[in-house]
Amino acid sequence: MPDGGESGREEEEAVRAALAELTAWEPLRRSPQLSAFLTYVVVAALRGEGESIKAYSIAVDVFGRGEDFDPQTDPIVRVQAQRLRRLLERFNASGLGQSSMQIAIPRGRYVPQFLPRQGGADAAPPIPAPAGPEGTEPAGGSGRAGKALWAAGTLALLLLLVALWYWPELGQRTGHAHDQPRMPxxxxxxxxxxxxxxxxxxxxxxxxxxxxxxxxxxxxxxxxxxxxxxxxxxxxxxxxxxxxxxxxxxxxxxxxxxxxxxxxxxxxxxxxxxxxxxxxxxxxxxxxxxxxxxxxxxxxxLHETVRAWLDGAGAEDGVFEPYPCMAAYNLLRWRQALIDPVRVEACARQGMGEEDSESTAIVALLTADRGWRLGADLDEGAALLEEGQRLADLAIDFEPISAFNWAARGYVAFLAGEVGSARDFYNTAMQLNPAMIDVMADYAYINALLGDWPLAQSLATRILEAEADPPDFYHTVPTLEALRRGDYARAIAQGQFMVRSLPELGAAVMVAAGGALRDANVVNAYMPRLLASERYRRLGILPALRQRIADSELMRRISSGILSAGMPLDRLTDPF
Structure with a gap:
């Protein structure tokens, strides 16, 4: 706590100025929990209540934990303190701070330290001020030197005003073309x-x-x-x-x-x-x-404004900020044809450069997806999948309690063919945030592939009941479950949704169900899609499916149905 007296008041004002700078800084402004954490410990320290700054009080007062909070089983304060320290270190090293004090949180404790800023406002050269009344010298210099500085500053200001008047697109080159929606x-x-x-x-x-x-x-x-x-x-x-x-x-x-x-x-x-x-x-x-x-x-x-912005103004040139970037990624998955993945990756990479964990996770997802589309059996595809895994691990290192990051790690593992590990990662995501409905849909799908049908069906029922207009990939588990039970008509009805979200597996399901029903229209519509898949051609249809599907009864239904549709056995089992 600053000392009493005039110097103490000045020091306290400098600390509060430093706090205001930090909470207005974009990386902290985007994280209200970290801003609240920092404000809580700084204000407590300024009041002389440093001894009360404990993990328990922070968990209860800042993060809304109950009175039964146990720091040994719930690491939220330790994890968030680690993130906050990293951001404070980054800000203090950036030279952005103008206050004469800087705030740091030492490792191993939560009581902040207030340190004089090295090379900060006190050490900076004085800024020339406008000329005073006639006959006085401009501040920051005397005689000709001061007048020269003032004249140079005035000229620079005039040039800037002229540039902004004649080249309004300058702001678009150096920043965003227009205000972007902020997080709800x-x-x-x-x-x-x-x-x-x-x-x-x-x-x-x-x-x-x-x-x-x-x-x-x-x-x-x-x-x-x-x-x-x-x-x-x-x-x-x-x-x-x-x-x-x-x-x-x-x-x-x-x-x-x-x-x-x-x-x-x-x-x-x-x-x-x-x-x-x-x-x-x-x-x-x-x-x-x-x-x-x-x-x-x-x-x-809650996200209607940003969706409308992405459909309209967001289509213009420019890099999305983190919140619109997350919304664009969600739209990319939901309505793939309407969002450019290159733009999503561009904004995610910018966020990754600022150590935004979810941006890093999005880059991991897009990188691994490219690798999967190329093929894990090809060197380039395998390298991209490995890079996706590295980036997903990095996102978790940035923010270990983000359910989105753990779900991203699960999806990347799934694309790499590690379905069992994917289930474990998704399980962690569900524990951290059991209300993420898209993560629940993915978790249901993976449990279906592994044969845990009670859990898969329970999760699928919850998400379909919660969504008035569910996206196509929510129908995956009902489709697979209907095929597994031999309800081929229902599998075809549900599978039409599945084909749009999972084209390769969806085509195999539709051909299998159509073959079992001897429905020539369905078989003729989807057999060409099945045979056109590069993955199936390189590996064989059944070997490619076995990389994902562990449930033997589901595999039996698929293989027998495709054979009944007239597929030659060698095309089913061997590369072609």
């Missing part, structure tokens, strides 16, 4: 409790914690009646308030929520979550996860 902020009010019997627990704090697990969302607690503050508007131009009531329903409790966009307070969506009676943490966590799954959906109303 959700302010969560406490739900009104209409049960009057203590059967419902307060939901808002749990929901704020769950929403902040998404890489493309911010959330804060709004109390009994939320209000938008200037600090909120500084963070985002897409601010929402979530409110609701909990009351008794036919089967227990019914949580009803409405989402309003500010400042118009227009209702964008409403949600209802049924929960069993019983005021316990397990029920609270399950209810929060269900609601977070609907709110955090990349296709939901």
């Amino acid at each position: 902020l959700v302010i969560v009010e406490e739900f009104e409790n209409h049960t009057a019997d203590g059967q419902a627990m307060p939901l808002a704090v749990e929901l704020v914690t769950d929403l902040n697990l998404f890489p493309d969302l911010m959330a804060r607690y709004g109390g009994a009646q939320a209000a938008v503050t200037q600090a909120d508007m500084d963070k985002s131009d897409a601010i929402f308030i979530l409110s609701g009531v909990v009351r008794h329903g036919p089967e227990g409790l019914l949580y009803s929520a409405i989402l309003r966009q500010m400042p118009q307070a227009a209702v964008l969506a409403s949600y209802e979550i049924a929960a069993p009676l019983g005021a316990d943490n397990a029920q609270l966590q399950a209810t929060s996860a269900q609601l977070a799954m609907r709110l955090g959906n990349s296709r939901g109303p």
Whole structure:
């Protein structure tokens, strides 16, 4: 803590100025949790409360953990402190700071240090000031030298103004062509409790914690009646308030929520979550996860603004900032034909250069996908898959508690043919954020390939119930399950969706189901696609499928159905 007296006040002001610089810095501005962490420990230290800065208090006060928080089993404070230290070190080494003090957090503790900035504002040469009243010298120099400095500065300013007037596209060359959408902020009010019997627990704090697990969302607690503050508007131009009531329903409790966009307070969506009676943490966590799954959906109303921007202004030249970049990646997976993967990789690589972990994960995904399309059996494809794995590991090193990063590592492992390892990575992602619905869809698919059908079907049912208009890849598990059971008509109906998201496997399923039903129209429509696959041609159809599918009954249905469709045996088993 700064000393008392005038010098102490000056030092405190310098520390607060340094804090303001840091929280306005883009890498920290994009991470509200890290900004809150830094603000919490700095303010506590300035108040002389350094002894109270412990992992437990940070976990409870900053990250919304419960009073039963155990730092030995939950590493969130250690992990986030590591990220914060790395960012502080980067900022302090960059020369961006103008305050005479710099903030550091020593390794092994959470109490910040306030250090004089070497070569900072105090050591910098004075900046020439405008000339004063007639007969006075300009600050920063005397006589001719001062006048020369002032004249040079004035001339530079005039040249800059002329450039901006005559070449307005200069800003587009040096920055972004237009303002890009910022990450949505959700302010969560406490739900009104209409049960009057203590059967419902307060939901808002749990929901704020769950929403902040998404890489493309911010959330804060709004109390009994939320209000938008200037600090909120500084963070985002897409601010929402979530409110609701909990009351008794036919089967227990019914949580009803409405989402309003500010400042118009227009209702964008409403949600209802049924929960069993019983005021316990397990029920609270399950209810929060269900609601977070609907709110955090990349296709939901919270991200409508950025989707519209990408469809319109976002189509212009320029590099996406991290939030639009994440939205573009989600659109690339959801609606592949409408998003240029080269632009997505360009913005992700820029974010990776700034040590943004999710940007690094996106580069890993795109790199591994290129390798898989070339073929893991070819040297170039294998090298790209190996690079994708390296980058996915790097993303986890940057942010080990990001569910998105672990899911990316799982998908890269899956593309490399390591299906068992992929399941483990996805399992970790689901534990970190059980509300990421697209990750749940991938996890269901991998468990189906490995033969864990009860889990795969349970997950697939949840995601299809949660989505009003599910994307094509959500139909993969129902398609495979129908084929495995011999329900070929249903496999064909569901498989039409699957073909658009997984063309190679989808074509094999459609030919197998069509062959089993002796449906010449289906076989004739999809047999050419099956035979055109470079992967199947290089490896043989069944050997290529066995790299992914471990369930023997599913493989039997596919092979017998394709043979019934008229496929020669050697094409099924050997390269062609």
